[in-house]
Structure formats: C-alpha cells, structure tokens
Amino acid sequence: MIKIGMMIGDRYEILEKIGTGGMSDVYKAKCHKLNRYVAIKVLKQEFSENANFVSKFRIEAQAAAGLMHPNIVNVYDVGEENGIYYIVMELVEGITLKKYIEKKARLSYKEAVSIAIQVSMGIEAAHNNHIIHRDIKPQNIIISKDGKVKVTDFGIAKAATSNTITSNVMGSVHYTSPEQARGGYSDEKSDIYSLGITMFEMLTGRVPFNGETTVAIAIKHIQEEMPSPKEFVPEIPSSVASIVLKCCQKSPDRRYQNMAELIADLKQSLINPEEDFVVTNDPDMEGGTRMISDEDMAQIKKKVPYQSNREYEEQDHDETMRLRSEAEAVYDNEGVEEEDDYDYDPKMERVTTVLAIVAGVVICVILIVLAVKIFGGKQGDGNGNGSAGPIITTEETGATEVEKVSMPDVTGMNVDDARNTLTSLGIMSEVTYEESDSVAEGVVINTDVSVGAQIEKGSKVTLKASAGTQGVEVPSVVDLTYDEANTQLVSKGFLVNKTESYSETVESGRVISQTPAEGNKAPKGSVITVTVSLGKEDTKIRVPNLIGLSEQDGTVEAIEAGLTVGSVTYIYSDEVGEGMICYQSYSHGSYVDQGTSIDIKVSQGAQKVTYKCNANITAPTTSEAPDYVSGTEVSIKLTTDDGQVLLDTRTSSFPQAANYYGLGSSGGTIIMTYQVTTEGTTTTDENGNTVNVPGKTEDRSFTRRIEFVKEQE
C-alpha cells in the first residue's frame, strides 16, 4: 500500500494524492535524486495481481517513456517495488481540457484551433514513434497553469508495430472512432477522429453524439451522420468546420492521412478562416447515414464488458483494458467528467452495463431486422465491410514467424549457380566436395535437405559437389587471421570470399569457419568462403552528450539512450552556466553496456571567491598620525570595499585583533579617529589686556588600507 511520506524506488517521496482513476491512483511526489516534483501513477492493488495486466502496463509505459515532446506529459520512469507498479511522469499543474471547456462553456475558434494544433503536435510525436494514443479526449489533455497544452495517459496506447490491435474500444465512447467502436483495426487515423470530436466539443461545448448507453453512442459513431459544428455555433469559420468534419469521416481513408496534414490545415485556418482549402477525399455517400451491419453489431456487443462472469474470469488479455474503458464510459454517462474523481464501483458498473447490453441487443435486433428488410439480406456489403478492416488478435499473429521456403532442386547445377539460387531464396549454404568420376567438376551431387522440404529462411543446407578427379585439398584456415587464410587459400588456387559474423569465442579478425571445410578436395578456382569474427556482438550503446544540457534534459537524454543516471553532484564551473551539466562520467561517443549508470555533475555557476581577514590592527604610526599620543583612545572603523562594516569600536590598547571570514571583497579600509587636545594659552593683546585662549580638543582621522586573503574552498 502507498502511504503519504513513504519512499518508492529509493528516490521518490510520496507527498499527496492528487487523483484517482479507474485503475490507478496518482500522487504528487518528490524525486530526491533530481530534486524535482513528479507525478506518480500507481497501479491499483487489484490490478497488480493480474500478471497479464502488469506486463501490459509495463510494456506500454515503457513505450510512452520513449516519447519526449513539449506537448506530451512526459514519462520518466517505470518501476516496481514490493508488488507496487508505478509510472513516474512529469508533474503538470493545471486543469483538463474537459474542465476548461466546462468553465468557458465553449471556446473561441482561435483558441480551439490553437489548442488543437498543440495537441496535434504531441500526437504527431507519438505517431512518429509508432505509438497510437487510442484514447484522445478532453480528459486526457491538460492545460497547464502556464498555458501549455499537453496530452497525457499514453497508458493504454500501444506501439503500432506490436501486433495487438484487438477488438475493444479503449477510449471513452464519446470520442471513439467508428473502427474502434466496431472493434476493428485502429491506427493513427483513429486518433485523428477522436481529436476531431474533441475539437467539436471545444467549438460547441458539446459532443456530437450522445445517448443513453455506451452501445447507443457507439452505434451513432458508426452510422449517424456527423453534424457540422456550424449547426450549433453558426459563427465558426467554414474552414474550421470542414477540418472537424474531415477528421470525423467514418472511413479512415477519408480523414487526414497523418497529423502533419491536419496541422497544416489548422494553421491555414488561422490565416484564412473562411477560405475553402480543406480537400475532401472522395466525398461520395460515405458521410451519409448507413445501416449497421450485423458484423458491426457483433463487434459492438463483444466489446461491452462484463457480459458474463465467465468471460470476466477468462483472463482475456484485454479484459482489464475493457474494464477500464467501461469504467470511464460509465462515469461519462453519469455526467461525472473528471476522470480522476471517479471512484471505482464494480457493482454499479455491472448494473449499468447490463442495461447497456440489453439496450444494445434490442437496438441490434431492430437494426438487423431493418437491414434484412431493406437490403434483402445483403446488408453490410458497402463501405462498412471495407472499412471494418481485419480483426487481428495477438494470438493469431503471435511473435514474428520465420518465413519458410521450399527447398529447390539444385543437383546437377554448378556450385555457384546452386548457391546463388539458394541465396536468392534466403537459404544459406555450405559446400563440401568429394572426388567423383561420374559427376563433372564443380557440379552439385546432392544436398542434405530434400527437394520440396519446407525450411526456414536463413537456415543452412549443405551441398555436396564434385571435385572432379583433380581436386585440390582444402587446408584448414580456421583460427587464422583473414590475411593468413587468404594467402594460404589463394596460393592453392582458390578464390576467397570473406563474410563476417559475431562470435563469443573467436577473437576478432580470425576465421571462425570455412566452407568447404578442411579435407575436402575442391576444384581449382572454386570459392572458399571464410567467416571472420567481428568479436563479441556489440550490444553496447553510445553515450550521448549531456554537457551543456539542463539537469532534467540531460537525465532524459541519458535515459533515452539506455543509460541510468547515477550520482548527481553540484559543483562550481566557470565554463558551463548554472544548472547545466558540466561533467559526465562516460564521455560522449564512448560505448557502454546498456543500463550503465552515468554520473553527472551540475554547475552551480562560477565559483564565488571569498576572503578572510586575519589582521592585527596596530596603533597609529607617527607618519600616519604625528600628533597621536600613545595610550589615548582611538575609534576604529573597518569597512570592506563592498561596504560591509566589520568593526566599529573604540580602544586604547593595540594591537587590536580583527578576524573575519567569508568576505566578498579582497580588501577594505580602516579609518582611525583620535582626539588631539591643545593646551589653553594666555596671551596679551596690543592693548595690554590678557587674553585667555582655551585649550581645544579636536578629532583627527586617517585611513589605512588593508588587504584580505583568499579563502580556500
């Protein structure tokens, strides 16, 4: 269990809970290593016990961790400790776009477009890394306090290159694309659809499709015509409305084909809002209403969660996803929009879901009946099937299968032709020779794999070929250097072909193997292929440059490269600005093992030099103060060059000790002031009167310079 104040992963101190979602809790935490605040998303206990889900959680978080973009809530770290699974993310203080729209009722088109551009750029970065968000909605878009727009929750996004592209609708149903609603293949264009719906909501303050149940809404996405935002807010410029409609085409082929196209149009709409520049892709009947196919319906039904306890217990690999998306869908229905406020209640959900299923089935039946009546049983022959795409499951595609090829007949060919034929099929070959009277020199006698056998690409077959009667014995060149091998073989009249391969055991540059092997008698002029070691396979990674980057950027850079950041120390540096990395323990361009810990030093700016004063202030000298009477009191004021008064006293005893440390300037001045008393005199003026001149006391001062000594750090 997570408690406030506890440390996770030896570096994150949990400070406060800032949100709760269907499957996770979110905490604000402090990273002690990097001295910054982060958000930590902790998988709820009930999900941590599902190994299947946990591995998914990790894989997906790691995919998202590779993304770095100003319009994405960056994921820094993924970890597990004592069964607690967590994702460390950038802490963004702000509100969700959902809340923001609610607060403002609706946004001006300029604001909506500018937010859409930023969201698009974030999504584009993900798409460039083959990551599809699959759950774009205003709840997953954060407007930070300083006005930045960031897309978050790539938690259920999946690398597009992975083969799981299964059925269920993951995003909230209000924003889900028809193909996701159908449970079909979803790709980058599904995110474009969801973004289109999000834009619609920004512009009009409402979602285009609403309904009583999840299923009802899903069906609308599939078959109901998308309304123009202008129908609700007539002053929306026509280009902006066209962009929304193009994003929300039912068929992915008619939408923008990538984020770049969309971004270009969005930008254009800010310049020429009323111009008609949005190109519609083949605007035939696609936009129109059409009947739902029973295949569609079956998929919709399938993706509704909690259909039965049995299915729930099946540990379907997508079950947890489904559960989550449904949780969100449910609270959306209830009008509770803030994701993180949602308190998970399976019972309540089941009731709602059962209702949804009932409603869904009823609608389904009606539609199917209608469809059958209208099309005479030929329903779903149009665009529907075309755009539904293949439904591929993980099980079906599995891990990348090795392609198999059929072994061709190469007997009777000469060795070169035979090897060439095999190579072109992706089959590696080895040659052995034997002397033969019956088969001509250089011709393949037989192979160790029979003709027509299905063999994996990249596997190796051995060809036995005739050396004729004049074969030359092939020497062993294994373990020799390539040069030695080359010289030996060439001197016997062979041609040498060099290939290279990694080897755990053979030193780099030496021959690992040869074909034909030693002892064969091969014809003169035939090719001996030698495989030379490249040494151990290099799994090392290249150290990126961190110097000059901010601590945060450098950390990100290091993690992205596959390193971990070890100790972070703060030192003075004249060369690198404050807050920037000025040292890395492995230099840029060197190769290290994956996961190596790299230490960094961060500049605190140029070192501040300080001075100390260890002086004995001596009594005024006769040259400084000719009329000073030893033993009288002197006022001493010691001031540094930067104006700091160190000493201000009166004394008559010298020397006066003055010890001060950590001074900002290299010297100062001592002002000494003493009193001079003149005795009273009596004189007689010209009239003979006696005049008494009284004795006077006056201040005299002088200045003495004092230099301080540099302090050692």
Next chain:
Amino acid sequence: MLKTFSITDIGRKRKVNQDYIYTSEKPVGNLPNVFIVADGMGGHNAGDYASKVTVKTMLADMENSFEKNPMIIFKRAIEEANTVIRTRAREDSRLEGMGTTVVAASCMGRFLQVANVGDSRLYVVNREIRQITRDHSYVEEMVRIGELDPADARNHPDKNIITRAVGAEDSVEPDFFTVELQEGDLVLMCSDGLTNMLEDEEIRMIISGARDLVEKAERLVEAANANGGRDNISVILIEPCA
C-alpha cells in the same frame, strides 16, 4: 525497394576528376544491380581514362556474362578491365603507368557482394561504421604486418601508394566480401578523397545527422571539401531495403 544516391566531386585542389562512378538499380546481366567506384591514377588524362575505361569494360563484360555467381562475375569483369587497361597502356605511351582502383558491389536481397582492388572503400554504416574492404595500400600492409602504428598511418607520407590496382600488373587479384545486411544498414562506397579528409567516426556522424540519402551524400562531400578537398571525392550511398 533499394534506394541509391551518388556524387562525384572534383574537390578543391585537383584540375581533373579522375574518379568515375557508376550505379544501376536495375539488372546488369545476371546481377540485380551494380555499384562501382573507380579512382584512376596516371598523368595527363591517363587517370580519368583508366577509371572510365575500367568501369565501361566491366559493365560490358558483366552485361554479357553467363556466370551466375556474382563473385565470379566481378572477378571476370575486373580481369577483363585489367587486360584492356594493360593493352591500351602498351599501345599509347601517354597512357603508360595508368591504373585505377575498383570497388564494386551488388545487393542481392539481404546479401551484399563486394569486390575490391586498391584503396577505395566500402563501408556499412548503422549505429556503427564498419569498413568492409581492406585497403591494398602500402601503409595498410605495413599496419597489417605490425610495422606501422595505425595512429601514424593516417598522416604517413606514403599513404597514397597502393599495392594493387587494375592495370598495375598483368594479373589482378581482387578481394571478395559478402556482407549480410541488417535492418537499418546503409552502404557507403567512396574514393580516398573522402576517407583521407574525414575520420570514419566523422563520416558516421554526418550520415546519421542528415535526413535523406541526398543530404547525407552532399554533406559528406561538403565536409571533405571543408577539410581541404585535396583529392577527388566520390560517394555512393545505398539504402538496401527502404
């Protein structure tokens, strides 16, 4: 589909371009594609004549070859070019002593067949840069037998002396290499005008820093010229499976 881009540049110091390059993404005889860099040598116009005639002779020979083994095809073509160069040099005293390097390659699926004579090079560049060919040069041989420190080889006064070339002797002995290409590998073929001006690692960084083949090739040539451009610079880049 295979992608390729090539440039040959005279450099900044030479008056003639003695390099000659040829690329064909389409079949040449029994080879599915052919890429050749030849760096000619010899005074007057002999150098550029040698590289051009060598490439043309090789092409004619490959075009008409019935051989199927790419290695043999290259071997025969290079031998034929050697014969032609030797004959012409004997016939015309102005061409005496001419010769050329040749690095030739053909990409068959994921295998790359390479043949090499001289000190033009073929590299495979990915996260690392790997020189596939070995130079037939005096300093390289010295390094190989341990007489010269690799660090001193770069600036060795005799680094332009090559030990094998097309046209140098009556017979020519090319080296052959087969490379199994990995995803993301880029093949670089070049004359020594590039490699004498840039370190391997610089080459790798330029290649990884540029967006497409055109930009990569142009940046390489620019960088070699910026470092002095003392010789002709030829670059062929091949992206085996784009």
